[in-house]
Amino acid sequence: MTATFKAQDEDSPLRAPRASEAPVRMYGVSKSYLPGSWALKDVSLEVGRGEFVFLTGPSGAGKTTLLKLLFAAERPDTGQILVLGRNIARLGGGAVPALRRRVGVVFQDFKLLTRRTVEENVGVTLDVVGTPSREARSRVFNTLRQVGLHDRRNDLPVALSGGEQQRIAVARALVGEPDVLLADEPTGNLDAELSIEIIELMMAAADRGTTVIVATHDRSLLERYGRRVLRLEGGHIAETAGDSGA
Amino acid sequence: MTAIVLRSAWQGLRSTGLMGGVAVATIATALFMLGAFALVVVNMEGLLDDFGRELQVTAYLEEGLAEDQAKELAHRVETVEGVEFVNHVGKDEALERFRAMAGGAALLEGLEGNPLPASLGIFLRPENRTPEGLAILRASLDGLPGIEELAHGQEWVDGYARLAALLRVVGYALGGVLSLATLLIVANTIRLGLYARRDEIDILELVGASRLFVRGPFLIEGFVQGALGGCVAAALLALAFGLLVPELRYGLAFFLGNAAPRFFDAGEIFRLVMGGAGLGLGGAALALVGGNS
Structure with a gap:
């Protein structure tokens, strides 16, 4: 699939995509780390505003690469990627931070600042983004209350369980009210009960209008929620299933 | 934003623990060596200045030149470019000096009258104690009535100029090498700290921190660690100077003569501390560029 994009000044502040535009769009995207071997090959997809999508597939299928492309940790070899109206392939280095302030990311290994408190994390x-201290404290408190950790805000992450640490990571991703939330195996280190807790926090964010893409190979989660599923295999979108409505 | 960067730097400094202590100790050690070398150089420069002050050109005056003519000549010589002052030594004074140097009158017993000539001791300004400065003086005094002979101590002036130039070159070269070594050591120490905090940098970049936000705290930390290292080095140098100078006074007297060894003044200590801060800042910048973070 090919597409023509109207050029946008890549150094201008991020603009919100028009209501009709999907916040996440990929057209014919390929990415290779080694010659002759494709991590992603000719991938096209769109994910709408407030939509919750599972991205699944076996290890090495390209799930992490696809997510990395969406928050500009990697650049595509070919194809076009539009996130919130910005073309990732042409994004200047200075514009990456501005994009990431609108895209929350959660990882399997939490990636927390171990010497900072829950509140500081x-x-x-x-x-x-230079949010005034008083406003920041208030927003952090409200977000921690959403994830049920407001009573632990002065603790260090190591004092918390794995599920609680992942909730810190989700709170960190959500506190800036991102337009897009990406999660790479966020339940990979958690038991079934905690996994459901984390997924439901992200679904609540989708209900508030955030576009959520969760990479997971946990089949039980896919079956439980019946949401749209993009299945990657060998770098290709092999199958799209489930409800595609937001 | 500046307040947050400063707060982040402060949190970073508080949380660096052992690694931060190692960085300060490394900078202090490197600056101690640099400072010890600088201390040797400033004392040698002081010695050279003292030596230079004693360098003089002697103009022997014609026999029979009247006292007032000799004084007028001294005034004329004082106007020559590069001359700091002129000391007139009359015949009688010259004889007295000779007696004092010879250790008594025995050598002079057979002499009739005073065979020693009157002279002008001509002292050049420090910047003119060079072969070029001496040439100007010679040209100016050449053919001046009343001057019999010029004893200019060319070899002394040449030796002084060579020694001063050598000290300057060796000082700059060794100082430069030590500074570069210090910068690289500091950069590597700070880079180790960066590796230890790689996760923190990754997280900051992940949530959209600008380059200034990510790098600023590390630059401030490098500056502060460098300044602390400079303070520690200055304190250690003062301690070593206080302990070693009395122990080494006989050996130092051989090199310095009557000149008392001196420690850095307040301005020089400030420059040492700021030098440390600059090295810390430069090392941090180098580490950030090298670390590509």
């Missing part, structure tokens, strides 16, 4: 998202 969540607040870092607001610190980088």
Whole structure:
């Protein structure tokens, strides 16, 4: 699939995509790390505003690469990627931070600041955009209350369980009210009960209008929620299933 | 935003623990060596200045030149470019000096009258104690009535100029090498700290921190660690100077003569501390560029 894009000034502040535009769009995207071997090959997809999508497939299918492309940690070899109206393939280095302030990311290994408190871990998202201290504390408190950790805000992450640490990571991703939330195997280190807790926090974000893409190979989660599923195999979208409505 | 960067730097400094201590100790050690070398150089420069002050050109005056003519000549010589002052030594004074140097009158017993000539001791300004400065003086005094002979101590002036130039070159070269070594050591120490905090940098970049936000705290930390290292080095140098100078006074007297060894003044200590801060800042910048973070 090919597409023509109207050029946008890549260094201008992010604009919100028009209501009719899907916040996440990929057209004919390929990515290779080694010659002759494709991590992604000719992938096209669209994910709408407030839509919750599972991205699944075996290990090495390209799930992580696809997510990395969406938050500009990698650049595509070919194809076009539009996130919130910005063309990732042409994004200047200076514009990447602005994009990431609108895209929350959650990882399997939490990626927390181990020497900072729960509150500081969540607040870092607001610190980088210079949110005034009083407002930041209030927003961090409200977000921690959403994930049920407001009573643990002064603790260090190591004092919390794995499920609680992942909730910190989700709170950090959500506190900036992102338009897009990406999660790479967020339940990979959690038991079934905690996995459901984390997924439902992200579904609540989707209900508030955030576009959510969750990479997982946990079949039980896919079956439980019946949401749209994009299945990757060998770098290709092999199958799309489930409800595609937001 | 600036407040947040400063707060982040402060949190970073508080949380660096052992790694931060190692960075300060490394900078202090490197600056101690640099400072010890600088201390040797400033004392040698002081010694050279003292030596230079004693360098003089002697103009022997014609026999029979009247006292007032000799004084007028001294005034004329004082106007020559590069001359700091002129000391007139009359015949009688010259004889007295000779007696004092010879250790008594025995050598002079057979002499009739005073065979020693009157002279002008001509002292050049420090910047003119060079072969070129001496040439200007010679040209100016050449053919001046009343001057019999010029004893200019060319070899002394040449030696002084060579020694001063050598000290300057060796000082700059060794100082440069030590500074570069210090910068690289500091950069590597700070880079180790960066590796230890790689996860923190990744997280900041993940949530959309700008380059300034990510790098600023590390640059501030490098500056502060460098300044602390400079303070520690200055304190250690003062301690070593206080302990070693009395122990080495006989050996130092051989090199310095009557000149007392001196420690850095307040301005020089400030420059050492700021030098440390600059090295810390430069090392951090180098580490950030090298670390590509």
